[in-house]
Amino acid sequence: MRNRHRLALAALLALLVAPTAGKAEEQPVFKLEMADGRLTPSQLSVPAGKPFKLQVTNAGTATAEFESKDLHKEKVIAPRATAVVSIKALAAGRYDYFDEMQPKAPAGVIVAE
Amino acid sequence: MSAQLGNIVFIVWRESVEALLVIGILEAWLASRDPETRRSGRKWLWSGVAGGILGAIVLAWVLTVFDDTLSEDGRQMFQTAMVLVAAALIVQMVVWMRRNGRTLKRDMETALTGAVERRSWWSVFLLALLAVLREGSETVIFLWGSLAGRPVGEIGAPVLAALAGFAAAAGTYGLLQLGGRILSWRLFFRITEVMLLCLAGALLMTGVGGLVDLGWLPGLGRLWDTSRLLPDTGVFGGLLAALTGYRARPMGIEVIVFAAYWLSIGWMLVAPRPAASVRPA
16 A cells, blocks of 8 residues: 555656656657547558657647557647657557547547558 | 537546546445444545545646646656556455455444554545546546637537536436445445456556556557457447457557456456455454
């Protein structure tokens, strides 16, 4: 029990003191747009085996949540805001992403090749 | 517009369901205890809920205002720690309820000593708090984003939609309480126990995903792809994933942890209970 408390506390501290600076090396940036369930592009090609960044803009009027179970990412984005999500090197394949706040909208796909 | 309102109802309900499961089952369980256990248990449970609501608002505020200053990994660590602790607490809770479920309802001479009991109540408190905090902060951010920036005249409809979502959530909660009263304790507990363990499994899967993302666990490659057969996105797939941990494209590590989790749960449920845990105090 005490260990669990300690784990939570450690994570909280890590959150507070974690450095905010990005990696020194330049990573390619790919742009995605979410607008009330519309995802543009619905299919995005990225190079396999290389880390990259996704610049996700919420162009809609509702809050969006960029989510991907395949990429293990979740990021809430306010209307008219832009967020950057770092993705580690991917094996070749298809990775779905979707707006968690728009469950009826079709998912988009990131294709690593 | 109406599609968006329907969306608000659904999202608010969905985000509340997880917390409701945990709180509703604990409350139904407490309702079947002797008056003294019930009284002190409820105090801990509902303080946890209140703390969770307060924390959700604060967390939502922190996540919105300090969005750029929080590192991505720091946020991931925080979220991962939250789901893993919640999963562990749920499993512990099921074990605890099991041990105490067998003793007589009315005049239960609790097997727990004072110190163990206090620790268990702390777990109840922390579990309720985490359950509300996790999904609650998302609900706050979602609602805030959906309401802010609208002309005052247009705010009424989304507010009503949000209230309808909460009402649906309350209805679900009521169903749980009704189930606790109508069904036999044994049957009710069997069902809710499975629901809780599935939920803990889902949280564990989210946690494992977070650990892989942080680079603390190897992914071990994608094992299969059933996304065409049964996706883990959309209305049904998303709910299935959130409540059971289903993954359409699981990685090796996810399959291993998921299998290990259910094997140890199965072992725990089948293995005879140690006699010491049911001996009256």
